[in-house]
Amino acid sequence: MAPSTSSDPSMETAAPRAPVTAERKLNTDLQExxxxxxxxxxxxxxxxxxxxxxRGRDTRGMSVLQQHASFFDRNGDGVIYPWETFQGLRAIGCGYPVSFAGAILINLVLSYPTQPGWMPSPLLSIHIKNIHKGKHGSDSETYDTEGRFxxxxxxxxxSKYxxxxxxxxxxxxxNSMLKANRNMYDFIGWITAAGEWMLLYSxxxxxDGLLQRETVRGAFDGSLFERLEDTKKSS
Known part of the structure; x- marks a missing residue:
């Protein structure tokens, strides 16, 4: 994953006068x-x-971001209420205080952007159909603005971190990644990204205290949540 050594400068991934580009390397072999x-x-x-x-995952025609969110739609009606978020967080192993606080904060932040109309929901519902509208800044950008991966x-x-x-x-x-991804003055994005990643880490x-690549990939499509729930049930 070293910077390109090609004689074509247009293919270089590191600029000599921008040391951060050499510090945060890109995988030049990903195409292969x-x-x-x-x-x-x-x-x-x-x-x-x-x-x-x-492997074997039924996407049900949902985007990757919708698949991620749908784990918390406990009754499968396309709408996530705070009590369902609470149940989902408990299912993956979060304690009662974290699950309660997370349910309130997550639905408070995502409810209005995902509503089908202009009226806010008094029950803080999140509509999975519109979950892409709840995408925040200061993140890895692995989800694009339409919820693709x-x-x-x-x-x-x-490769960078x-x-x-x-x-x-x-x-x-x-923590280095979270700091590097911060967009200027995007305080909501900073807090939201930190909360999401630290919850995943916990x-x-x-x-060994490592967050494995496959674990993170599973979080993006929601398959990790299903594995964590199954593990908790079996134990």
Missing amino acids: ELPKPYLARALAAVDPSHPQGT DPSKFDAVF GRTQPNALTKDEL VAKDK
Whole structure:
């Protein structure tokens, strides 16, 4: 994952007078590892190890972002209420205080942008059909503005910040990514991104304190949540 050594300067990924471009490396071989990595996928969260996405997953025609959100639609009616968010957070292993606070904050932030009309919902409902309207800034941009999954952006999370291991993030590396992704004055985005990633880290890090690439990919399409729920039930 080193910067390009091609004699063609238009193919370089690091600029000598911009040290940050050499510090945060891009994977120059991604084109050989995954077909059309620049093409955002609507239905599948793909990477070189999963070129068709999560095996056996029924997408039900939903975008990857919708698949992520639909885990919290506990009755499958296309609308997520705060009590369903609470149930979903409990299902993946969050404690009562975190689940309660998360349910209130998540639905408070996402309810109005996803409403089908101009009127706010007194029950703070989130409509999965419009979940792309709730996309915030200061994130990895792995979801595009329509809720598709961008493989090149996902790969950059690890090529830029996975220093200890190429396919995992430590807590410090995760914090570095969050700081680097901040858009100027986007305070809501800063807080939301930090909350999402730290929650993911708390429930899905491995025994060595690493957030593995496959774990993160599963969070993007929601398959991780289903695995965590199954694990909790079995234990």
